[in-house]
Amino acid sequence: SETGRRIRALAMVLREAPQADAEVLLAGLARMLDAHMGRGHDDVVSNRRIRDQLDNIELLMALEIERAGVRQTPVPVVSRAA
Numbered sequence: 914s915e916t917g918r919r920i921r922a923l924a925m926v927l928r929e930a931p932q933a934d935a936e937v938l939l940a941g942l943a944r945m946l947d948a949h950m951g952r953g954h955d956d957v958v959s960n961r962r963i964r965d966q967l968d969n970i971e972l973l974m975a976l977e978i979e980r981a982g983v984r985q986t987p988v989p990v991v992s993r994a995a
Contacts, residue, residue, distance in 0.1 A: 926977045934977060941970045 930938065948962035 923974070923978075926974065926981045929981065930977050934973060938970060938973055941966050941973070945970075 927935070927938065945963050945966040948959045948966065952959040954960075
């Protein structure tokens with residue numbers, strides 16, 4: 914399925930991320946888990962911290978995806994007027 918292919922591609926990007934980027938991603942995941950563990954799903958402060966970490970992780974992943982050449986959807990080609 915398309916979702917399975919996308920997940921495998923993202924996992925490959927994570928596996929092949931440079932060590933420094935992988936360390937930042939792991940630290941972000943750890944902060945997210947820390948914000949979630951032991952708190953309820955309706956904890957507004959915890960949820961905001963998790964969303965902030967997800968935004969940071971998403972940005973780093975986007976950079977890694979771009980570096981690896983893996984995209985979910987192709988970038989449209991913009992024609993230039995001469």
